[in-house]
Amino acid sequence: MTAALQKSTAVLAAIDGGASKTILRLLTPDGVVLGEGRSGPANVATDPDQACASIEAALRDALIAAQLQRHDIGREGLRVYAGAGVAGAEVAGRAAVIRDAFPDFAALVTRTDAYTSCLGAHGGKDGAVVAIGTGSVGYAISGDQSHRVGGWGFPQGDEGGGAWIGLQAVRHVLHCHDGREPKTDLFQRIWAKLDQDGTGDPLGWAIGASASRFATLTPIVISASHDRDQVASKILHDAAKEIANISSTLLKNKPFLHLPLSILGGLAPILLPYLPETTKKLIVAPKGDALDGAASLARKAWMKQEELFQGP
Amino acid sequence: MTAALQKSTAVLAAIDGGASKTILRLLTPDGVVLGEGRSGPANVATDPDQACASIEAALRDALIAAQLQRHDIGREGLRVYAGAGVAGAEVAGRAAVIRDAFPDFAALVTRTDAYTSCLGAHGGKDGAVVAIGTGSVGYAISGDQSHRVGGWGFPQGDEGGGAWIGLQAVRHVLHCHDGREPKTDLFQRIWAKLDQDGTGDPLGWAIGASASRFATLTPIVISASHDRDQVASKILHDAAKEIANISSTLLKNKPFLHLPLSILGGLAPILLPYLPETTKKLIVAPKGDALDGAASLARKAWMKQEELFQGP
Structure with missing residues (x-):
């Protein structure tokens, strides 16, 4: 010893x-x-x-x-x-x-x-978190009581997470391909990725794809948004809306009102700037x-x- | 012989x-x-x-x-x-x-x-169809040319189909459960079905569920809509919007302009009443x-x- x-x-x-x-x-x-x-x-x-x-x-x-x-x-x-x-x-x-x-x-x-x-x-004290990685989940603790919002799995839940973002990007690409939406820079970038991923068919890339596979597209959405692609920016805005909704639901009732909130996970720094001021005010750095x-x-x-x- | x-x-x-x-x-x-x-x-x-x-x-x-x-x-x-x-x-x-x-x-x-x-x-003549079953797909033929809209698989495509409708219902149920939406009659009906389906956990019912499994919820959404549940009616309206979008995209460019349109599949009679007049005008009964x-x-x-x- x-x-x-x-x-x-x-x-x-x-x-x-x-x-x-x-x-x-x-x-x-x-x-x-x-x-x-x-x-x-x-x-x-x-x-x-x-x-x-x-x-x-x-x-x-x-x-x-x-x-x-x-x-x-x-x-x-x-x-x-x-x-x-x-x-x-x-x-x-x-x-x-x-x-x-x-x-x-x-x-x-x-x-x-x-x-x-x-x-x-x-x-170890009372507080709330929203974790955003491949999925997303909100959790709040107040004494002996706890409450969860989201995190119900993909595609039915995990809104605003990496897989959810990738799914929106794939839907956009398919809609551009079949004429429902005009082609964008994001379309070109995602299509190139689907094409080089080796399934032999970019249109079939998503068939049976796992949450992790959809999440691999998230960095492309982020970089297209940096380069001012409007559809990419809208997807990230929509993801942040989902995170804000999870956050406010988590804290809306007793005994969870006004708890300090931390945003965790790999996508936290990406989505933080898009959150509304009312959500940002509650946010503290994780200890x-x-x-x-x-x-x-x-x-x-x-x-x-x-x-x-x-x-x- | x-x-x-x-x-x-x-x-x-x-x-x-x-x-x-x-x-x-x-x-x-x-x-x-x-x-x-x-x-x-x-x-x-x-x-x-x-x-x-x-x-x-x-x-x-x-x-x-x-x-x-x-x-x-x-x-x-x-x-x-x-x-x-x-x-x-x-x-x-x-x-x-x-x-x-x-x-x-x-x-x-x-x-x-x-x-x-x-x-x-x-x-055997030129025309267009949208088929709505578990999935959804639009197809138009004009001479040697054909064009497809939608039908890219679930969850990334097949908008307005039975699996898509079931997915919206499950999302509503999960949001009601965790406090993001107020509980409705549709929530009660879908929850009862998820509870009796034998997975032992209504909240886990959708994890890894196939398109066919999500589609089993569609009849419940339809009956709740008949009984004037507003969320159920909105889901069917949204589904019809997707079908109208597929239809209009199918027919918006040469040589597919003004082709006769048929709506096929088990959900056709359900969603037909919700379609906009501009779409309804083009519809003919399938031969x-x-x-x-x-x-x-x-x-x-x-x-x-x-x-x-x-x-x-």
């Missing part, structure tokens, strides 16, 4: 399990990082077994980095207090699946990755990320247990 | 190959039906082998009904002149795949099923279906060959 560990046998595990990767960070209760591990996807709604396996793999990596042994974990050895933000954890029964996969942990609290992102952005949020979940679990040990 | 055949050894084969089923009708050059066969899907873009196999299976059925033998077909025996409307035949090289699969036919002309629907609707269109393609191929035999 390392020097930092000698003071205590309790270790926190912060877990960020997303649709594409998992990160697990081990730290002491006073915040000293002991080690970190990474592995594959953890979406507990679509593949619970894979989600548990990804967390286990990331744990083993982190233990090696922290110079700890897997069999140290347990009631008599190292007490691990874990907080996890996992994609799909809002589906009934899924948090319990993850809990049951790690019976040697002293505690394992699982929430959605939107929840831990929100907790991380506001340093931390989903892993920080997971760490504060883990810390809460540890404090609860400590209270039980020490009595009132 | 039957009585009808004794006058001639030339037989026409009309083929309607769609995304869900194939029908093949054998008839004499003067239009007497000899037999008909049915089989599975024929989409030559997504599965060329299956498309050829479905046509072969429908052919064998039709031959049995006509009391003919498969080995009668060939240069020395029965001369088969076929016209086929096959889904996906606009993709480069796919018509040739079907031609090559039937080397014993005297002729086999393949076009898309939108083309044969258009030909059938207008009795026949895609199989009739395929038969007129076959007849043209036969006449061309007869001219060659008989000289000028």
Whole structure:
């Protein structure tokens, strides 16, 4: 065991399990990082077994980095207090699946990755976030209550996200091709991309395309907008309207009124300038990320247990 | 051979190959039906082998009904002149795949099923159609020229079709659920359907859903609109706007100006009342279906060959 560990046998595990990767960070209760591990996807709604396996793999990596042994974990050895933000954890029964996969942990609290992102952005305090990547989702926390807006998947939800932006661009291209709209600079740029992507048919590029595939077109829409293409600018404006709608819905009722709001994700800096002033006024810079949020979940679990040990 | 055949050894084969089923009708050059066969899907873009196999299976059925033998077909025996409307035949090289699969036919002309629907609707003459089922597509024929609008697949195209209508309904339900829109009668009806469909999670019902699955919600939107739900009525109005846009784009340029227009498919009677007067004025009842269109393609191929035999 390392020097930092000698003071205590309790270790926190912060877990960020997303649709594409998992990160697990081990730290002491006073915040000293002991080690970190990474592995594959953890979406507990679509593949619970894979989600548990990804967390286990990331744990083993982190233990090696922290110079700890897997069999140290347990009631008599190292007490691990874990907080996890996992994609799909809002589906009934899924948090319990993850809990049951790690019976040697002293505690394992699982929430959605939107929840831990929100907790991380506001340093464990009440607040709201809208995350904009391939998809989009809004989340607000006020004490024990939380509220989600959006993030229902593509194409039925995830408005304003990268896949949604790519879909609007493809629709424009198809409408230009068949005569419903006049051809634009954006049309030429997207068509060139669809043509070089190797499906052999630019018009068939989108058939059965995944959300990620549609999202690959977003950088082209952004660069066309920089070059003053009006259709591209309108698509980004419309995306920002969707984000503003998610934001205002998130904060419109008690107990979520007037919470500080952070806009997260790769598209945040792109869409921020397009947001209305009323939304911009509420925005604060995020204090931390989903892993920080997971760490504060883990810390809460540890404090609860400590209270039980020490009595009132 | 039957009585009808004794006058001639030339037989026409009309083929309607769609995304869900194939029908093949054998008839004499003067239009007497000899037999008909049915089989599975024929989409030559997504599965060329299956498309050829479905046509072969429908052919064998039709031959049995006509009391003919498969080995009668060939240069020395029965001369088969076929016209086929096959889904996906606009993709480069796919018509040739079907031609090559039937080397014993005297002729086999393949076009898309939108083309044969258009030909059938207008009795083999110039005209335009918009077909509205699960998807939507517009097609116009003027002499040797044809033009397509829409039909690029779901969710990027097929505007105003059943899947598109279902998608709007699901978006409304999700927005009602998360607070972006007030709850309506349509919300209650669609929610009840998503809840009883057995996925265990109405909010997850749409994740990865196919176009056909979204289209199953269309009858609910129609009945809610009958009962004066305003959101349901707006969805049908918006669908009709898309169909009107496809129609007017189809007919806006030479040589397609002022062509007669037919609205085909299961949703035609639903959306017709919502179309603008300018569109309604152009609408004529269809004279026949895609199989009739395929038969007129076959007849043209036969006449061309007869001219060659008989000289000028």
